[in-house]
Amino acid sequence: MDGLAGATGVHGPAGAGSPAAPPARRPDERACVLVLAGVDPSGGAGIAADLQAVAGQGAHALTVVTALTAQDNDRVYHVQPVDSAMVLRQAEVLAAKIAIAAVKIGITGSAANAQALAGLITRLRARQPDLPVVLDPVLASGHGDLLSRDDAVLALAPLLPLVTVLTPNGPEARALSGEDAPAAQARVLRARGCQHVLITGGHDDGEQVVNRWYGPEREQQWRWPRLPGGFHGSGCTLAASIAGLLAQQVPMAVALERAQLYCHHALEASYPIADGQRIPLR
Template sequence: MPQTLPAVLVIAGLDPSGGAGIQADIQTLSALQCHCTPVISINTVQDSRKLHQAHPVAPEILEQQLLTLEADFDFSAVKLGALGSAENAKVVAQSLLRITANNPSIAVILDPVLKASHGGLLGDESLQQTLLDEVIPYCTLITPNEPELKTLTGEPSPPHAAIKLAELGPSVLVTGGHNRNMADNTLENTLTIGAHQPGRAQRWLITLVDGEFRGTGCTFSSAIAGYMAQGFSITHAIEKAQHFISHTLESAYILKSGQRIPLRIFKP
């Protein structure tokens, strides 16, 4: 019998060095036995050490790709990464409007990538505002780190900033990679439940894996999307994704230069 895999729509940026972005999404979702339909929203010029240039895809091309895929697939989840421009974010918002109208319970996961992991902007203030006004209200879960959380809300207190975003509807998972407890060798991921969702706030204390890594946010958010596409709840998907990313970091490999790359190509 042919096997049916859940289809996950991914809209994200291309990192030609292969460390992060849409390649990380494809590898992660493939490892989790999902079919990834990847749509590139922003092309970049970067190597393993630095982002040199970023060029958003033309919004009309992005729109045509999304309309074509929507007509062909029944998606089980949507994962969003760097969108590149306010114009592209508006196109994505219209796509989410159509997709959620047909499937109100679909999981939509946003990793609000505003900077490359090694520096360099991937969006401006108009993009940030469009995310807040038009994209985030359609999301089930957003996964900002603390700098992204502050940039999006202007709120210096992470708990207050998470509540501010959750009032727009989605649950907010604040990832702790930028606020590590080196004394205990841990980081904390904190979940605030969205205003229109059931559940309760939770915290997870994660043991650190030594080293500096590339594309961890992409990997983590895609793993959550993959598990939710398979029918797991937000909290169960987060727990399984944390286990998944720990394995990828423990097996991470080194390129000629730059940060280590999580080994995403394995069956968990």
């Protein structure tokens, strides 16, 4: 399983101080996930995938755009990061009014954005220490097209100590850790602050996809039948599903399994929009 136009009427410095605490969530309000990701015009990955996957778990996505992209269902041709002050402004306006139950991060677009998001999460955690943060460390597209203006591995460094669940595929885990074996990869990543690491096996060979969870007190593997073809936005779907479940206080082991099941079903029912990667039916 693998520029932005200025907003009219929005003034004041971004990132100054902690966001004002919003009112407590009412019983009839949906749990909200603050999603920070890029826009994929094909609708297969990024913000579009996250929004659908979060909704599929019964939660609501608050979508903050970190980057604009030019891409189709196979290739990424250009990435334009949104200015970090605007990224923060989007998030702070939401957090000032709406209770944030979880955070999901996809591509940051730039090192400056990653640093700004790390500061934002630190401020949110000051009022909500147990806020779950799920990071899908997307370094490149399935074809190897880069998704950050900077060195993506170095850009993610300030975020890793804040991560509740990291969901790298095999190549991403190798790039982030410098290790080849999944257990060693997870050990390095957990030492850098990630509480839980779920390494997915979609890029491996074999008839089964093996996903490996490494947590503080538990390790577990899941095996899923390998589906034919390629899929656009599978990693976004999995990570956003986990965030949507954690936002509703689903226990970690249950959230990881349910999110994988949801993602597998979405890939199994995927549909084409052109030649190339299929779109998961979320």
